[in-house]
Amino acid sequence: MKLSPRDATGYFAKPKPDSTGLLIYGGDAMRVAIKRQQVLAALLGKNAEEEMRLTRMSGADLRKDPAALLDAVKAVGFFPGLRAVFIEETTDAAAPPILAALEEWQTGDAQIIVTAGALKASSKLRKAFEGHRNTYAVGIYDNPPTRAEIERILAEADLHNLSTDVMSAITDLANAIGPGDFARTVEKISLYKLGDTTPLSIEDVDACAPASTEASLDEVLNVVAEARSGEIGPLIRRLQSQGTNAVSLCIGATRHFRTLYTAASDPGGPSAGVGRLRPPAFGQRRDRIVRQASAWGPARLETALTVLTDTDLLLRSADQTAPTMAVMERALIRLSMLARPR
Numbered sequence: 388m389k390l391s392p393r394d395a396t397g398y399f400a401k402p403k404p405d406s407t408g409l410l411i412y413g414g415d416a417m418r419v420a421i422k423r424q425q426v427l428a429a430l431l432g433k434n435a436e437e438e439m440r441l442t443r444m445s446g447a448d449l450r451k452d453p454a455a456l457l458d459a460v461k462a463v464g465f466f467p468g469l470r471a472v473f474i475e476e477t478t479d480a481a482a483p484p485i486l487a488a489l490e491e492w493q494t495g496d497a498q499i500i501v502t503a504g505a506l507k508a509s510s511k512l513r514k515a516f517e518g519h520r521n522t523y524a525v526g527i528y529d530n531p532p533t534r535a536e537i538e539r540i541l542a543e544a545d546l547h548n549l550s551t552d553v554m555s556a557i558t559d560l561a562n563a564i565g566p567g568d569f570a571r572t573v574e575k576i577s578l579y580k581l582g583d584t585t586p587l588s589i590e591d592v593d594a595c596a597p598a599s600t601e602a603s604l605d606e607v608l609n610v611v612a613e614a615r616s617g618e619i620g621p622l623i624r625r626l627q628s629q630g631t632n633a634v635s636l637c638i639g640a641t642r643h644f645r646t647l648y649t650a651a652s653d654p655g656g657p658s659a660g661v662g663r664l665r666p667p668a669f670g671q672r673r674d675r676i677v678r679q680a681s682a683w684g685p686a687r688l689e690t691a692l693t694v695l696t697d698t699d700l701l702l703r704s705a706d707q708t709a710p711t712m713a714v715m716e717r718a719l720i721r722l723s724m725l726a727r728p729r
Contacts, residue, residue, distance in 0.1 A: 388524070389517045395422075395525040396535055402430045404469055406523065407492045408499030410516035412506045413527030417567040422527055423473070423502050430498065431469055438466035442497065446477035453484035460488050460496045470497035477503045482511040489519055531562045532569070540570060544577035549587055555670030556589050560596055568597055604636065607719070608643040612679045616723035623716045633711035634702050640719065641695045648688040651680035683726060691722050 390398055399422055402409065409426065413419045427441065435441040442459040449456055459472045474485065488499055499522075506513045506526075516524035532540075537558060541549070549557070561569045575595045580587060607622045626636065646664065653660025657680040661673055668676055683691070698718040702711050 388519070388522065390523050390525045392528075392530075396533065398523060398525070399426045400429060400539070402426050404430070405494065405521075406498060407489060407519065407521040408501065408516065409522065410501045410503065410512055410524040411527060412503040412513070412524070414505040415527065415529055415566075416504070417565060418527045418529070419502050419504075421566050421570065422525070423475075423500065427471065427473065427500065431471055435468075435471070438464075438468065440464055440466060440468055440470045442470075442472045443475070444472070445475055446481040446503075449474060449477075449481045449484055453487075456484050456488045456499070457491055460492060460499060462497070471500050472497045473500045473502075475502045477501050477512065479506075479511045482515065485512065486515050489515060489522060492521075532566065534558070537561050540573050544573045546573070546577060546580070546587060553587050553589055553592060556592050559670045559672060560592065564597060572596060604631070604639045605643075607636070608640055609675065609679075611640070611719045611723045612643070612647065612683070612726060614723050614726040616720050619716060619719050619723060623712065623719070627712050633715040634699070636712075636715050637695060637699045637702060637718075640722075641692065641699065644688060644691045644695060644722075646676060647680045647683060648685060648692060650676055651683060651688055652685040657681045687725060691725060694718055694722060694725075 398409075411419050411422050411426070427435070431440055442462075444455060444459070456472060456474065462470075464470050474481070477485070485499065485501060492499070501512065501516070503512060513524055516522045541547070541557070557573075560572065564572070572595055576587070576592065579591060579595050604626070607619070607626060610618045610622060623636075649664065650657045650660035653663065657677045660680065661668055661676050664676075680688075695718065698715065701714060
């Protein structure tokens with residue numbers, strides 16, 4: 388059976404004890420690993436390894452010894468409780484013994500938990516787990532974590548009753564960094580507040596958030612939209628050293644200013660316009676868009692989009708002779724000057 392993302396969240400938190408197995412697949416190995424850890428902990432409890440109720444093997448091991456899986460599934464444990472066999476880094480090359488074990492599985496056998504990278508719809512593993520009457524398959528994609536997922540991670544770290552502002556800051560952080568970094572950051576926050584009974588503050592979150600020496604595209608675009616022209620040059624140099632090219636920067640800037648124009652031109656005002664954005668904006672990002680759209684207004688944003696369109700055409704022109712990043716930097720400085728109050 389194929390689980391939707393919404394159903395998968397509930398299943399990871401409370402897996403069926405009488406299920407034959409579960410396939411978790413996706414291109415981001417860290418996201419897949421986090422979900423696998425969650426479901427195994429929920430299914431077997433914390434002491435499964437010490438009680439020898441969890442058997443681990445890899446897809447490569449299974450190809451060398453195809454009978455190992457069925458032996459582990461049928462083995463009788465020394466300790467009471469549910470058992471599972473976890474197979475990681477699996478590909479379709481290891482599908483035959485897994486499919487055979489699914490067919491031989493009976494009530495009381497160990498559950499078969501499989502993780503894999505990105506799998507096509509034609510994958511033998513996907514077809515087997517999606518088509519079996521008592522197994523589940525879940526695709527993990529590079530989507531931002533949901534509110535429920537963030538709240539679960541915070542609850543596991545014993546962080547409760549957070550203010551709206553702090554929750555918004557943590558949500559922004561979760562969207563900005565990878566899932567592994569976010570889990571480690573929440574753990575760090577939990578240790579930072581150990582024994583401290585005062586409410587968690589934004590300053591506490593900032594103190595524990597991972598520092599970054601890299602310039603981000605959003606950082607540059609916010610500098611431009613907020614008329615901080617003196618900061619553009621150094622940020623451009625850092626972006627260029629990280630491999631960002633002028634065309635990508637222009638595309639990102641155009642997308643940002645279109646978002647501002649959509650918000651600013653809404654009949655209900657920028658606040659109402661931000662509420663209609665798709666994908667939606669939350670927390671600090673939402674507040675920043677409202678401020679920038681209000682400061683610019685529709686007329687100046689139309690001018691900004693014209694400047695960016697002309698710059699994009701110039702960057703893609705065969706007659707372009709000036710360094711492309713210099714052309715883009717000049718356009719951003721021009722926009723920054725345009726943003727200044729009159």
